[in-house]
Each structure stands twice: as C-alpha cells, then as structure tokens.
Amino acid sequence: MNKTKKYTLVFIVVCFVLIGGAGIYHACFAPSQTSQPVVKTPVEQEVIEQEEKTEQESKQETEKSQQTPISKDKESITQKQESQTTQQTETTSPSKTETSEEETTPSHSTETEEETEIEEVSSVNVTITGVDSVMAQDYIEFEEGxxxxxxxxxxxxxxxxxVKVSGVGQAVYVKGINGLNEFDYGGRSGxxxxxxxxxxxxGAGSYVLKDGDQVEWIYSTNG
Incomplete structure (x- = not known):
C-alpha cells in the first residue's frame, strides 16, 4: 500500500469521525425546535385577542342572565311584603280605634260607679280622747241600729x-279603755x-246612732 492510499483512508476515517461527532453534538446539545417560542404574526395575535374578548363577554352575559331572575324575584317578594304590611295596617287601625273606644266607655262607667259607691257609704266619726291627748280617731262604716x-x-x-265594761246589752257601762280605767285620777274620774x-x-248601749253622727269618748278627771 502506497502513501497516497494511506492518506486517503485516514482522510475518510477522519471525515466519518467528524460527521459522527457533529451528529452526536446536535442530538445532545443543540436546542430542539419544539422548545423555541412560536412567533406569531400581528394578524394571528389580533384574531386570538378578539376570540378571548368574545369569550369573556359571553361569560359576563351568561352570569348577568343568571343573576337577573334572582333580583326580580327579590323585588317581587319585597313588593308583596309591602302590600301585605299596608293591608294589615289598614285592617288594624279601625280595630284599634274601636277597641280604644270600647275600653274608654267602661272605664268612665266604672269610675262613676266607684264614686257612687263611695258617696253611698254611710259612716260615723268616732274619737277616743284620753287625759292629755287623742288616743284614736277614725270614720267607721255605719250600720242600722x-x-x-x-x-x-x-x-x-x-x-x-x-275595752273594759260591766253589764251587757243596753245596760253596758264602759269602765276602761286601753288600760285607762275609772278612778285612776281620783274618785270622780271615768x-x-x-x-x-x-x-x-x-247609756252608750241604748243610744242608737244615725248616719254622719260625731261620737266622742272622753276621759274626765272631775266627773
């Protein structure tokens, strides 16, 4: 084998090595075409934006259409409640007026009856006077006899x-009241x-009172 053939063979081997190395490099280290960003033209970008805008508008219209019946239902319910409240107020007002009138009339009649009863009550005024002062005084209800x-x-x-007494009935004689007895202040006291x-x-047992009489019991020290 001459030198020319040797060089040719070496050259061919080197070429194969270079070609193989280049292929391996591109396969391992060169960026893939899929990872590169896709460059869109202005027309394509405008079309995409228009489609996105249309989708957003359609979504908003759908949401509004779903909310509108609810608000209408609320308005109708509110109107119904207001009308019912108005009817109840109109219905209640006359009844309150009638009730107040009905309540007022009996109260006046009751007060009149009470005043009549007070006026019709008969009484006598009774006073018990001791040595130096009044021991008791009050109006008591009068009874016939x-x-x-x-x-x-x-x-x-x-x-x-x-009250200390002697005798009974019409012959009763009062000897002492509340511990103050006859003869406590001398032989003529009583x-x-x-x-x-x-x-x-x-005697006090035989004296019949009349309505409105003034009765006074007095302790005398000199008869």
Whole structure:
C-alpha cells in the first residue's frame, strides 16, 4: 500500500469521525425546535385577542342572565311584603280605634260607679280622747241600729285597744279603755261620751246612732 492510499483512508476515517461527532453534538446539545417560542404574526395575535374578548363577554352575559331572575324575584317578594304590611295596617287601625273606644266607655262607667259607691257609704266619726291627748280617731262604716258603744268597740278593735265594761246589752257601762280605767285620777274620774257635741241622758248601749253622727269618748278627771 502506497502513501497516497494511506492518506486517503485516514482522510475518510477522519471525515466519518467528524460527521459522527457533529451528529452526536446536535442530538445532545443543540436546542430542539419544539422548545423555541412560536412567533406569531400581528394578524394571528389580533384574531386570538378578539376570540378571548368574545369569550369573556359571553361569560359576563351568561352570569348577568343568571343573576337577573334572582333580583326580580327579590323585588317581587319585597313588593308583596309591602302590600301585605299596608293591608294589615289598614285592617288594624279601625280595630284599634274601636277597641280604644270600647275600653274608654267602661272605664268612665266604672269610675262613676266607684264614686257612687263611695258617696253611698254611710259612716260615723268616732274619737277616743284620753287625759292629755287623742288616743284614736277614725270614720267607721255605719250600720242600722248601731249604738254608741258599738261604735266605740269597732274603733278600739281597729286600733288593737282593749275595752273594759260591766253589764251587757243596753245596760253596758264602759269602765276602761286601753288600760285607762275609772278612778285612776281620783274618785270622780271615768269615761263619758258625747254625740254631736252633747252628753246623752242614756247609756252608750241604748243610744242608737244615725248616719254622719260625731261620737266622742272622753276621759274626765272631775266627773
């Protein structure tokens, strides 16, 4: 084999090595075409933006169409509630007026009846006067046939005062009231009674009172 053939063979081997190395480099290290960004023309970009805008508008219209019935339903419900409230107010007003009138009339009649009852109540004024001061005084309800002694006993019971007597019925004689007895202030001391400012000539058990009488029991120290 001559030198020319050797060189030719070496050259061919080197070429194959270079070609193989270049292929391996491009396969491993060269950026792939798929990873490169796609460059769009202005027309394509405008078309894409227009499509996206149309999709957004359609979505908004769909949302509005879904919300509108709800708001309309709310408005109708509110209007119904207002109309019902107005009807109830119109219906209630006359009844309140009638009720107030009905309540007012009986109250006036009740007050009139109470005043009549108060005016019709009969009473007598009874006073118990001790040595130095009034021991008890009040109006008591009058009853037909009430005696001066009966009036004294009712007033004494109301004031939790004791009454000491002798005799019974029309012959009753008052000896002491609330611990203040006859002869406590001498031999002529004791209890007397007046009716309308005068001393009756009969005993307290036999003196029949009248409506409005003024009865006064007085402890006298000199008879």
């Amino acid at each position: 009430m005696s001066a002694y009966d009036a004294l006993k009712i007033l004494a019971d109301n004031y939790d005062m004791s 209890w007397k009674y007046k009716v309308n400012g005068s001393y009756p000539s009969v």
